[in-house]
Amino acid sequence: MAEADRRTIAEGNISGIELMRAAGSAITAEILARYPCPLAHILCGPGNNGGDGYVVARLLAQAGVPVKIWASAPPRESSDAAIAAAEAEAIAAPLAELSVEPGALVVDALYGAGLSKPLGSLEEAAFAKLHDAGAIIVAVDLPSGVSGDSGAVLGAAPTATLTVTFARKKPAHLLLPGKVLCGEVVVADIGIPDQIVEGLNVACFENDVRLWGAQFPKAAVDAHKYRRGHVGVFSAGPSATGAARLSAMAAARAGAGAVTLLSPANALAINAAHLTSIILRRSDGLPEAVEFLEARKPDALVYGPGLGPHPETGRFAVHLLNAARGLVGHIVLDADGLTASAPFAAELFAAAREKDASSLVLTPHEGEFGRLFPAIAADKSLSKLEKSRKAAAEANAIVLYKGADTVVAAPDGRASISTNGTPLLATAGSGDVLSGIVAALLAQKMPPFEAASAAVWLHAEAARRFGPGLIAEDLPMALLPALRALDAQLA
Structure with missing residues (x-):
């Protein structure tokens, strides 16, 4: 100024x-x-x-x-x-x-x-x-x-x-x-x-409809379910399936035409008991995951919710990013996928720079950000905005740094700052819902920076419209009035 x-x-x-x-x-x-x-x-x-x-x-x-x-x-x-x-x-x-x-x-x-x-x-x-x-x-x-x-x-x-x-x-x-x-x-x-x-040439924006409204997806008259985008979500074992289902339901509600839940065999029955419109597919390891990618070529994947902060979760994330080259447009890495990937961060970021790599969206809260980007997080001279930008450049990824002042940063330096954050979202599982919304917008061909920014706004808008008493299970359905109001605004 x-x-x-x-x-x-x-x-x-x-x-x-x-x-x-x-x-x-x-x-x-x-x-x-x-x-x-x-x-x-x-x-x-x-x-x-x-x-x-x-x-x-x-x-x-x-x-x-x-x-x-x-x-x-x-x-x-x-x-x-x-x-x-x-x-x-x-x-x-x-x-x-x-x-x-x-x-x-x-x-x-x-x-x-x-x-x-x-x-x-x-x-x-x-x-x-x-x-x-x-x-x-x-x-x-x-x-x-x-x-x-x-x-x-x-x-x-x-x-x-x-x-x-x-x-x-x-x-x-x-x-x-x-x-x-x-x-x-x-x-x-x-x-x-x-x-x-x-x-x-200012590259920092308020995160509202003016930033991304022109890129927000609208279904074509002749659209069918796969033209509206296919999202794959990885589920954990039988004791931790809920997080992935939250992501999957959010992806469906946010407009993805098809959503597949990739479930271990021992969790298939549990997931089947809770799902109706979500496709369920067995996936017990990388070979079966790759078989799905090659057969269905999903537009976006969500990896991390409920999978556990174990080394094997992080190793799988790196293998998945490498295996998805040329097959999957986008991968959203969330929750345990972030924490577990911290020891393999250099490999993960290198994979994100490979030719034909899927675009990567990272969705850390403060603790996860610190584990994945320890040097950046420890630099007290940097603001949250600057930290997000540095992390995005280091990872060659969209970094969605969550909080009451969520920042979305792109490797090219663009950044948006949340304008409608609400403490109503401080509830377990709300981040899993957010990852599903991001994936749905990516699957519908929204550019990654705009998709992540729009997802943050929609997530908060749904919570604000729902009001007190909100829990994560409410959020996919709470998207409805927010999406309808946005559709009317963009008409």
Whole structure:
């Protein structure tokens, strides 16, 4: 965004002080529309974020709202912020002397998205006073102390009720803990042209319908079941069959025309007792699996749910990826398949780079990510977004790094961040359902990055529509209203 500001100014679209005035105007409009303002406290830093705060102070005063300005440091001489401070025609008190009444309205304009070093005791003490007073905090761009790149807290940060940002959201608005600290996020237009932002070749996106809707599959008039895609799901033995069935049912509900459950002989009866529309096929090892691949050439496979974190599970994953070359378009590796593959990661990733290799989608939660990518996971300097991108490049795979702020990353650097995550999905088996949705969309010829992103969105949307009481068994059927609403939106 700093570069977008610079290009906007350089191309003569608008000056720096005019951008600052536009930002302050947008923030002021949100405040006046939402909050009664007997008094507003404006916290200003020395940079452009503080300049926005001085504009807010001036405009609120002009609207008849008394203001108090508290500054951590004066604006830099001859800067746009200095101009804004002069236009405010108010004397700023030192931030160290901050005093606010209970329930006060506070505008946090200390530091914005470009913060690169931890805040100190001065700001920490101020934030503690705001917390104790139960202040209503409106953050400019981001709550001060939140890294715009990672969402991490650098030293200290307040919890905002509302955050007003400009032109586009930043990763911190969607990544934890920044996502929580921002409160409601409003994106204001301050005059930065869309073509300038688009010209920056940004490769990080909010994960919503705008990203992947154009690629979402629609069945052709003359479609038959195999043209709608065939998904194979590997089942575990008799004591752990449920996870694979969840994946299989989710794949069917998400649009795959045919789903085959590959079951060991000793689990065939158990699986048969629970399945109706899912094809059941015996598979006790690699030869029988390869026989299935050669005979049916499924479009996508799910490997991992319920299989157990055993070395043989990991070895089989590598063998499967090699055997599937030229036969299977995509393999989704999930759950135990990820943990068990960790000792064989180098072989797995090498297989994913072979000519005609199936595209690989990895769906780790935090623990599985740490086991599969230990060096990347251990690097505390990296955000979840950066970790996902590095992992995708290392594995030559789509990495779907799960959590309340799920990130989907592609080897080419593209990434999406979840916008609709919900704690309702924190239930055993929900990840198995997600792997089935991913496989179904892949089988229907959706590109891998878009398929994984769409699956994450659908998974959460189904849970949100279902509401409290959700368990994993509910999720395949809960997809129905989400899919119907999406179909109407895309019509």
